[in-house]
Structure formats: structure tokens, C-alpha cells
Amino acid sequence: DAKTTQPNSMESNEEEPVHLPCNHSTISGTDYIHWYRQLPSQGPEYVIHGLTSNVNNRMASLAIAEDRKSSTLILHRATLRDAAVYYCIRTGAGSYQLTFGKGTKLSVIP
Amino acid sequence: GAVVSQHPSRVICKSGTSVKIECRSLDFQATTMFWYRQFPKQSLMLMATSNEGSKATYEQGVEKDKFLINHASLTLSTLTVTSAHPEDSSFYICSARDKENTEAFFGQGTRLTVV
Numbered sequence: 001d002a003k004t005t006q007p008n009s010m011e012s013n014e015e016e017p018v019h020l021p022c023n024h025s026t027i028s029g030t031d032y033i034h035w036y037r038q039l040p041s042q043g044p045e046y047v048i049h050g051l052t053s054n055v056n057n058r059m060a061s062l063a064i065a066e067d068r069k070s071s072t073l074i075l076h077r078a079t080l081r082d083a084a085v086y087y088c089i090r091t092g093a094g095s096y097q098l099t100f101g102k103g104t105k106l107s108v109i110p
Numbered sequence: 111g112a113v114v115s116q117h118p119s120r121v122i123c124k125s126g127t128s129v130k131i132e133c134r135s136l137d138f139q140a141t142t143m144f145w146y147r148q149f150p151k152q153s154l155m156l157m158a159t160s161n162e163g164s165k166a167t168y169e170q171g172v173e174k175d176k177f178l179i180n181h182a183s184l185t186l187s188t189l190t191v192t193s194a195h196p197e198d199s200s201f202y203i204c205s206a207r208d209k210e211n212t213e214a215f216f217g218q219g220t221r222l223t224v225v
Contacts, residue, residue: 036216038154041201041219041221042218042219043114043116043203043204043205043216043217043218043219044154044203044205044216045216046213046214046216049213087153096142096207096214097144097156097159098144098205098214099156100146100153100154100155100156101153102153103153
């Protein structure tokens with residue numbers, strides 16, 4: 001049970017921003033939100049993670065709702081290399097075990 | 111970011127033989143390593159968790175005598191698929207984390223084909 005809900009697929013035009021939603025309505029106060037992505041025939045790649053505040057890094061931004069029941073991964077400018085399956089995962093405090101759901105398959109249109 | 115190297119990337123073996131897959135953390139000490147299996151068009155399924163110097167913890171339904179995991183050092187874990195059968199053909203992926211980080215880093219995966 002991945003305990004998060006994501007759309008099965010999304011499309012974006014190249015060089016446009018992409019907002020990938022994730023619902024985690026049963027999240028507890030100490031659960032982290034992690035995002036990983038997986039390109040075809042490769043292992044997953046860490047994207048970003050957060051607890052309460054919005055987070056930014058080189059790859060993306062993570063916007064966490066005030067009630068923490070949902071979050072959005074933001075790719076500021078989609079490229080063809082961003083086409084992948086994106087997984088939103090929550091982990092409990094002190095737990096480093098990642099449970100993968102089906103994720104969102106992002107297609108980027110040239 | 112930290113690098114996890116998995117070897118081999120592809121392997122074909124005959125039914126009934128054993129295959130060993132290595133997972134190395136190259137620039138950090140991995141106190142915990144995880145092994146996953148991914149069938150085509152499906153998500154990653156956790157097989158087992160291993161901590162350095164202790165026995166691995168297997169997920170329900172994963173046979174510990176068939177999938178032997180050894181985590182003898184802080185930089186190396188191995189998964190041996192014993193007496194492989196065609197239904198064991200899958201994409202095997204390891205991940206590792208160290209004490210300092212909450213995120214895990216993944217190997218590039220091993221495509222196992224049993225013929």
C-alpha cells in the first residue's frame with residue numbers, strides 16, 4: 001500500500017512547466033514526502049523530498065499543501081529527458097523503506 | 111548525489127543455475143540496502159531489506175532460500191538468485207542509503223533473463 005494517489009499519466013509540451021499532483025490524505029505529522037522518477041530500463045532517480053515547507057533544488061520544486069494532504073512536483077521547464085514515471089512516496093518517521101505505487105507516466109511532446 | 115553501482119546490467123542464464131548480482135555504494139557507506147524486483151509494466155516491489163552485518167529481512171512471499179542476500183560490508187550487498195527459473199526473469203534493482211541522508215540512491219538495475 002503506497003498510501004498515495006497519483007494520476008496514471010500526464011502530457012506536457014516541451015519547455016513548458018509541469019505540475020504533477022499527489023494525494024496523501026492520510027499522512028501523519030511526521031511523514032516525509034519523496035519524489036523519485038524512473039526512466040525506461042533504469043533504476044529510479046531521486047528528485048526531491050520534503051516534510052512541511054516547500055522545497056526547491058536543481059531538478060524541481062515541491063509544493064506541499066498547508067494541510068499536507070497533497071503535494072505537487074513542479075518541473076519548471078519540461079525537456080524530452082524528463083519523460084519518465086514519477087513516483088510520489090510517503091515514509092514514516094525513521095523509516096527509510098520506500099513503497100512504490102504505480103506513479104504518473106509523464107510524456108513530453110516536442 | 112551519491113552513486114550506487116549495480117553489476118551486471120544484463121544477464122542471461124540457464125534454468126536451474128544461480129546468478130549473483132552485486133550492488134555497491136561508491137562514495138558513501140550504506141548501512142541499509144534494499145532489493146527490489148520489477149516485472150514489465152509494473153511498479154517496483156520490495157523484496158528484502160538488508161543491514162550491514164545482520165540477516166536480511168524479507169517481504170512476505172519472497173523466499174529467503176531462493177533469493178540469498180549478503181551485506182558483508184558497508185559498501186557491498188549481493189543478491190543471489192538460486193536455481194533460477196523463467197518466472198524469475200525480471201528487472202532487479204538495489205538501493206542504498208547512509209546514516210546522513212533520508213533519501214535512497216538506486217543502482218541502474220539488472221535485467222535477468224532465465225532461459
